[in-house]
Amino acid sequence: MKAATKELKQVAGVTVRRADKTAAFLLIDTEEYHKNLDDILADSSKFVRLTRNPNDDTKREANRTIEAVNAATKAIQLPVISEDFWLGYLYGNVKSHKQGNPLRPIISQCPTPTYQLAKRLNAILTPYIPNRYYVTSSAEFLEKITDSMCDGVIAVPVDETIDLNANRVYRNDSTPTLNIPEPALRTLLAKCTKRAPFTTH
Template sequence: MRAAAKELKQVAGVTVRRADKTAAFVLINTEEYNEKLDAILGDLTKFERLTSNPVEDIKREANRTIKAINAATNAIHLPMISGDFRPGYLYSNVKTHKQGNPLRPIISQCPTPTYQLAKRLNAILTPYVPDRYCVASSAKFLERIKDVRGEGVIASMDVESLFTNVPVDETIDLIADRVYRDEKTPELNITEQALRAVLAICTKRAPFTTHCGHVPTEGWRGDGLALGRALCQLLHGSSRGEGLLPSRVPPCLLSLH
């Protein structure tokens, strides 16, 4: 199958992408694919077009913040960023299970200077994720619903492009409240100002490039990408998650997976 997909990529006017949530490949007209991708990037509340490569500036800013954090505490050590880096890249899987076959945008941050830093922050913040609304797997969700009694319905809510719709500033505020003003959470030996700064670098300065077919276009920046999963869990694990529900009647069980 991979060999066939590779061969089909050479066909003019055809883009080969994976189907979302399945191992199948999808053949989509390249013009249609690019139009759908342009529609996603057209939301300038989520994305900003860049005119220069910001990677070296991000690297320097991140290292200044890391150096200050490491000098202030011995409890947590963040590695300095060294080496050559480049912007991440955007690609999309096709949601064949939804009407109109919309795209699921995926932005790989692996080649960026803050990728490893974001992974380290994710590990640091994981103990602060409330488990009231979050489940780690489908198996854990099934365990939870076994304890639910009474009548009702099970509903699944779908969020379009979840990671890019997370309100980053609001979520950083929630993280700060959870870490520094919640008596039930463990102490973190990083100042609030420093944590906010490093979170902002990893979430609000995420450069990437796009591809129309195989031709690189101009660079872009998107919010909340490198720490998308952690931000979602911390946002919806808080009481803010209740605000997603249209009903005034609280549910017996609300879970984010």
């Protein structure tokens, strides 16, 4: 399967993309695929075009907070960001169940400065969140929303989610208080979730 997918990717004018919410792969005209992505990015209420790469600023600002946390706790709680990084990457999965091959935009943050930090924060926060309130993978999330049969738009209010996490960690008698200062945790969570610069094509 991997060999076939790799071979198809070499075909001029054809883009291989995963179908949304399934494990299937689809072939879509490359020009149509790029046009659909451009239509998504044209929404200025959701996306802002950057004139410079913000990764160095993000790394510097995050490290300032990380070093303060490590000094305050007298132990290395978080790894300093020291490597070179790239922008995230936007791609689209095809909504094969809808006409016109619309895309579900997905931004991969794997190559960004805050990716490993986000994974570390997730590991720190997971014990504070009851099992019934979180999922372990995107596949599990899709399964739950598919089973719910609810109509509407799914949105994650970032500031409210940070508030909920902070209240659970610092104002909950059933778990020990985290030894990372709350303002620092809030700052790092915001940097991991509210800054998502990316490129595409």
